[in-house]
Amino acid sequence: MNVFKEKVKTNLRHASTIPALEATDITMRFKVNGISKTVLDRISFAAYRDEFTCIVGESGCGKTTLLNILAGFLPPSAGEVTVMGTAVHRPGPDRCVVFQEDTLFPWLTVRENIAFGLKGVSRESKRHIKEEVDRFLALVGLTDYQNYLPREISSGMKQRVELARVLILEPHIILMDEPFASLDYRTRREMQNLLVSLWQKLPQTILFVTHDVDEAIVLGDKIEIMDINPGRIHEELHIPLERPRNISQNEFGLYRDKLHSFLCD
Ligand SMILES: Nc1ncnc2c1ncn2[C@@H]1O[C@H](COP(=O)(O)OP(=O)(O)O)[C@@H](O)[C@H]1O
Ligand SMILES: [Mg+2]
Structure with a gap:
């Protein structure tokens, strides 16, 4: 049975008091030329x-x-990451990462790239895998391109494949590191809208990193605003605006001003 299909979006998002993912006092120091530099300083959020x-x-x-650190690729100098209340120290199938860079297998078609991870983890039948891949190809609008190789499609389409191949694995948590940063403005806006509509259809816990203030306001239920040198959480800002959000809306502008003021403090 596919738990995705069973998920129903409700207004009970915070019904559980245990966070899906929690960072507690994460500190990271790097030694460069014998000198220790604190890059992250007691980062906590849920x-x-x-x-x-x-x-x-x-x-x-x-x-x-x-x-x-949240993905488990890097051990922090201090602090703890928990998933559903349990400390995690290494990568796991509960957390999938979408990177900015193209990580598709160049020799596999769009369809094969999307199916790749599922073959390794699913005990489901071949027919079920086919149905799931068809469903996700349709969800990201790539049914007509399923037999293309990555080099034959645009960078926006490649990011759709990246999204589909993570979503199909149904991880508890999706971690995204500036996945749309290399896309042109229009494609980037399209991808943001697609991501929001996919998340509304298939609710997921998403953690999305960006340096783009508008992108954060278009996407987030809430925004953790970071300071630099050292990296700290300056403020947590909730965005209760209806979706889809329009960047030319007055209220959007108010949040943008607020965020800029925090970032410039
Ligand atoms: N392995 C490392 N060794 C030393 N310094 C590092 C290492 N990784 C990252 N840094 C430094 O940590 C800081 C934050 O980097 P990064 O996490 O890539 O920032 P961001 O993603 O916000 O641009 C930078 O000053 C970077 O040079
Ligand atoms: Mg970065």
Whole structure:
């Protein structure tokens, strides 16, 4: 049975008091030329089930480092990451990462790329896998391109494949590191809208890192605003605006001003 289909979006997002993902006092120091530098300083925040959390901060403030720690790729110097209340110390199938860079297998078609991870983890029949791949191809609008190779499709389409191949695995938590940063403005807006509509159809706990203030306000239920040198959580800002959100809306502008004021403090 596919639990995705069983998930119903309700207003009970915070019904559970246990966060899907929690960072507690994460500190990260790197030694460069014998000198220790604190990149992250006691980062604490919680992401609840099916919540869309953005982490925004300028380049170099430690967003990628933080995401790598949350994913389990990098052990922090101090602090703890928990998933559903249990401490995690290494990568696991509960957390999937979508990177900015193209990580598709160049020799596999769009369809084969999307199916790849599922073959390894699913005990389901071949027919079920086929149905799931068909469903996700349709969800990201790539049914007509399923037999193309990555080099034959645009960068926006490649990011759709990246999304589909993570979503199809049904991880508890999706960690995204500036996945749309290399896309042109229009494609980027399209991808943001697609991501929001997919998340509304298939609720997921998403943690999305960006340096783009508008992107964070378009996407997030809440935004963790980071300081730089050292990277700290400056403020948590909730965005109760209806979706889809329009960047030319007055209220949107108010949140943008607020975020800029925090980032410039
Ligand atoms: N392995 C490392 N060794 C030393 N310094 C590092 C390492 N990884 C990241 N840094 C430093 O940590 C800071 C934050 O980097 P990063 O997490 O990539 O920031 P962001 O993703 O916000 O741009 C930068 O100053 C970077 O040079
Ligand atoms: Mg980064």
